Amino acid sequence: MQHIELSYQWTPPGAEPVRNRQSPLRNPLMDLLQAVRDTGSIGGAAKAMGLSYRHVWGQLKRWEESLGQSLILWEKGQAARLTGFADKLLWAERQAQARLLPQISALHADLEKTFAVAFDPAHLVLPIFASHDAAMDLLREEAASRALHLDLRFCGSVDAIRALNEGRCHVAGFHAPWQPDAPSLVARTYKPLLKTGQHKLIGFAKRAQGLMVARGNPLGLRDWADLCKDDVRFVNRSPGTGTRLLLDQNLQERGLDPASVKGYAHEENSHSAVAARIAAGQADVGLGIAHAAEGHGLDFVPLSQE
Structure with a gap:
């Protein structure tokens, strides 16, 4: 079995980073x-x-x-x-990159925060727990250009707000459907966590969530009910994520039994990891964002605005 070693490097201020947005670890x-x-x-x-x-x-x-x-x-x-072996190497790396992206981004933030203290004691640090999105990476780069380091920890939306309430961060990034109804599962989950007078809500970005499917959408999947078809293999997000909450709410509103979704119990920890499994032919569909679908050569069927 081959052994894996990790390393990091510094780049001078103003220099173009060596890393690729789609590939935070390079080989x-x-x-x-x-x-x-x-x-x-x-x-x-x-x-x-x-x-x-x-x-x-x-x-x-x-x-x-x-x-x-x-x-x-x-x-x-x-x-x-x-060769077939080389093809499998590339496939394995794509899988690893997709599964580990949130952890790699958090590790990158840890390293930058630690060395920021060594290189510039006056550098400001802002702890943030947030659901993963490419927009957060762009925000971190913009903040860094203004001497503000975002200490980003990626986790589920519900977990991010809990971290805020427990004093483990100053900002929590979470996503929710646009103006959810009060009786909805999303509203009932978030409302007890958000404190009037204690929290300030700042609108950051708008995006669509939807179905990530193979190029050409061979199974013709268009709606939530399509997830319950017998021949459709689904891959889910883990509990505590806003995406899992969105799925459960829409199944509940339509009277659809989660047990009828083939693959409901198969979970991944990021949109990119879900997309990677679909791209590898291990699943037919998953719920996610357009950016993750595009990054893995998939098609995207928008279902919900957030």
Whole structure:
């Protein structure tokens, strides 16, 4: 079994970060394999990465020797193709990236906060617990440019508000349907947690939640009731998340039994992890946001405005 090592690096103020928004942890082998797949040749991969042909070819050979597995089908006169093993490596990395994105983002925030104290004792820190969304990453970058560090901890919406009430953060980010009815499950869940006179609500962003499905929507899924079809494999979010709350509310309002949703008990901890399972063919549909669907090459069917 291969051993995994993690590392981090610093970039000078004002420099473009090395990390990719869709890939917070980078590995040089995965970058090489993806470039070969995208360009269909070693030379094309080298050009795309700004490296020499000799360097890319040598790196791939060294990786093959280290891993004891072939990575490229070396057929003279044919376009370079990844072996089945290399395809599985890329698939495994996408799965890991999707599942670990919230934890990686929190770890990144921890490192920045810790070193901010070392490099600039006057740097301000604002603890935030929030449901994960790409907009929060953009907000963190904007705040950092103004000497305000957002100590972001990603968790479910309900858990974020509880953290605020327990004094573990100064700001809680949560999402809810636009003006939910008072008797709704969402309203009944959030209302006891939000204190009039103690909390201030700040509207931050509007987004749609909906069905994330394979490209072309082969099963023709369009509504909440479609989740109960016998041939539909669903992947759920964990309890305490706003997305799980949204699902349960809509099933309840329509008189649909969660037990009739095939995969209701199969849970993932982020929109991206749900999308990754659908992209891998392990499920047909999940509830999430357009950004996560697009990031994994899926189609998106909007159902609810938040």
